[in-house]
Amino acid sequence: MLAELLAALGPAGCLTGDRVAEAARSDASRSGQTLPLALLRPSSVAEVSAALEICHRHGQPVVPQGGMTGLAGGANPRSDDVALSLARFAGVEEIDPDAGTMLLRAGTVLERAQEVAAEAGFLLPIDLGARGSCQIGGNIATNAGGLRVIRHGMTRDNLLGIEAVLADGRVVSSLGRMVKNNTGYDLRHLFCGSEGSLGVITRAVIRLRPLPEARQTALCALSSYRAVLTLLDMARKTLTVSAFEAMWQDYFAFNQQIARLSLFANPPPFAVILEAEGAGLEPLLEQAFEAGVIDDALVAQSQTDARRFWEVREGHAMETALPGLINLDISLPVARLDDFAQACRAGLRARFPDAHVSFYGHVGDSNLHVAVALADNAEDGGHEVDRIAYDLVRGFGGSISAEHGIGTLKRDWLGHSRSPVELAVMRQIKAALDPKGILNPGKLLPA
Ligand SMILES: Cc1cc2nc3c(=O)[nH]c(=O)nc-3n(C[C@H](O)[C@H](O)[C@H](O)COP(=O)(O)OP(=O)(O)OC[C@H]3O[C@@H](n4cnc5c(N)ncnc54)[C@H](O)[C@@H]3O)c2cc1C
Numbered sequence: 001m002l003a004e005l006l007a008a009l010g011p012a013g014c015l016t017g018d019r020v021a022e023a024a025r026s027d028a029s030r031s032g033q034t035l036p037l038a039l040l041r042p043s044s045v046a047e048v049s050a051a052l053e054i055c056h057r058h059g060q061p062v063v064p065q066g067g068m069t070g071l072a073g074g075a076n077p078r079s080d081d082v083a084l085s086l087a088r089f090a091g092v093e094e095i096d097p098d099a100g101t102m103l104l105r106a107g108t109v110l111e112r113a114q115e116v117a118a119e120a121g122f123l124l125p126i127d128l129g130a131r132g133s134c135q136i137g138g139n140i141a142t143n144a145g146g147l148r149v150i151r152h153g154m155t156r157d158n159l160l161g162i163e164a165v166l167a168d169g170r171v172v173s174s175l176g177r178m179v180k181n182n183t184g185y186d187l188r189h190l191f192c193g194s195e196g197s198l199g200v201i202t203r204a205v206i207r208l209r210p211l212p213e214a215r216q217t218a219l220c221a222l223s224s225y226r227a228v229l230t231l232l233d234m235a236r237k238t239l240t241v242s243a244f245e246a247m248w249q250d251y252f253a254f255n256q257q258i259a260r261l262s263l264f265a266n267p268p269p270f271a272v273i274l275e276a277e278g279a280g281l282e283p284l285l286e287q288a289f290e291a292g293v294i295d296d297a298l299v300a301q302s303q304t305d306a307r308r309f310w311e312v313r314e315g316h317a318m319e320t321a322l323p324g325l326i327n328l329d330i331s332l333p334v335a336r337l338d339d340f341a342q343a344c345r346a347g348l349r350a351r352f353p354d355a356h357v358s359f360y361g362h363v364g365d366s367n368l369h370v371a372v373a374l375a376d377n378a379e380d381g382g383h384e385v386d387r388i389a390y391d392l393v394r395g396f397g398g399s400i401s402a403e404h405g406i407g408t409l410k411r412d413w414l415g416h417s418r419s420p421v422e423l424a425v426m427r428q429i430k431a432a433l434d435p436k437g438i439l440n441p442g443k444l445l446p447a
Pocket of ligand 1: 027028063064065066067068069070071073074075086106127128129130133134135136137138139140141142143144145146147195196197199200201202403404407440443
């Protein structure tokens with residue numbers, strides 16, 4: 001089989017042994033342990049197709065790999081898997097300014113695609129912190145969310161067309177540039193979020209948007225979650241909101257301190273970054289202040305000011321300050337985020353009295369992140385944290401994964417958010433498209 005793959009892809013497209021880079025071992029969750037049997041690096045759709053046809057004939061498991069920035073272990077190989085990287089199949093093939101669309105290859109790094117869109121006078125509306133490494137194919141395979149969901153939706157909402165290679169090597173091409181296309185089952189949405197389990201995405205058509213007007217940013221102090229929801233409602237009615245990020249007091253206080261900033265000397269119960277395109281932010285803040293919705297607000301006067309607000313929100317310094325940090329990504333009906341936070345804090349503290357527990361999230365998208373760091377001596381901590389949090393998520397009718405996907409790390413909890421019938425239908429779809437089960441086995445669907 002390896003000889004066939006080598007003949008089909010050439011020496012640069014089929015690496016084995018020492019030639020397989022360490023980076024093929026694990027995604028950004030750092031949960032991968034093993035190098036794959038081989039790393040395939042096809043440079044065309046025809047080569048992806050040839051590689052999959054060979055693997056399919058031999059019953060060889062294949063793990064698609066993008067930029068390896070995933071946080072769910074979805075791209076991690078086992079020792080007898082073949083990894084298939086799209087890195088050599090990159091680049092923007094076409095921008096259609098009339099349709100406002102971009103046709104690009106799956107291996108294109110997101111940031112590069114954003115730059116090409118901007119050079120043509122457009123905004124590529126998908127954006128996330130991993131933009132410098134993640135690939136558009138990976139973004140589609142995980143239906144990535146990120147920073148602009150409140151304004152432009154998830155990756156799925158910006159996807160107009162897709163091309164994918166099936167497990168047996170057949171190429172399914174649905175590269176439509178039209179917004180309206182009601183011609184039967186929508187295959188784009190089948191592959192979007194499928195985490196490499198239904199096909200290898202090779203190309204896509206993304207909908208572009210006009211470049212945004214200048215953004216204004218404010219950091220608001222609020223005394224209750226009800227006030228947070230009222231501010232969100234007011235902002236949505238009067239502004240073009242491009243971010244609405246809430247930090248619970250525990251998260252804001254911790255991150256403000258480690259960032260050595262003093263934005264609010266007394267950390268409020270809730271701090272919200274409100275960002276809007278165009279005018280109108282300051283009048284809205286005045287109105288909210290007069291109505292008693294916000295207690296205080298700082299309006300960024302410069303990019304540096306805005307970056308300071310975001311520095312606290314992004315909390316990059318937490319990784320160093322809290323080794324072994326666990327970051328849960330869940331979603332719930334927006335009105336219940338604080339009820340969940342209170343219950344989750346109480347549940348975790350009861351089991352791990354010395355743990356760091358804090359909450360923040362893209363509240364406008366009903367997405368909550370839970371940051372947990374256990375004391376060194378906590379045994380089997382990770383699993384217990386998952387159990388406490390995901391049991392509560394189930395009780396609140398939420399989702400155990402808002403945007404990071406399932407991979408291996410959440411696979412065994414999928415039944416907390418999906419019914420037995422939903423899981424059975426997913427398995428039927430998987431069996432129809434990949435009857436030999438060679439695509440990313442062991443990921444997404446519980447055994
Ligand atoms: C600093 C940082 C910030 C992040 N912020 C966000 C965020 O705000 N929102 C968010 O949603 N995620 C975020 N992530 C997670 C991650 O960046 C996204 O999940 C991203 O979409 C993964 O893209 P990738 O190319 O790195 O995919 P990989 O990690 O390589 O793969 C992810 C999954 O997609 C599959 N896959 C990859 N390429 C293909 C393909 N061409 N065809 C079929 N399957 C494929 C893999 O098998 C795997 O299951 C962040 C990660 C980091 C490290």
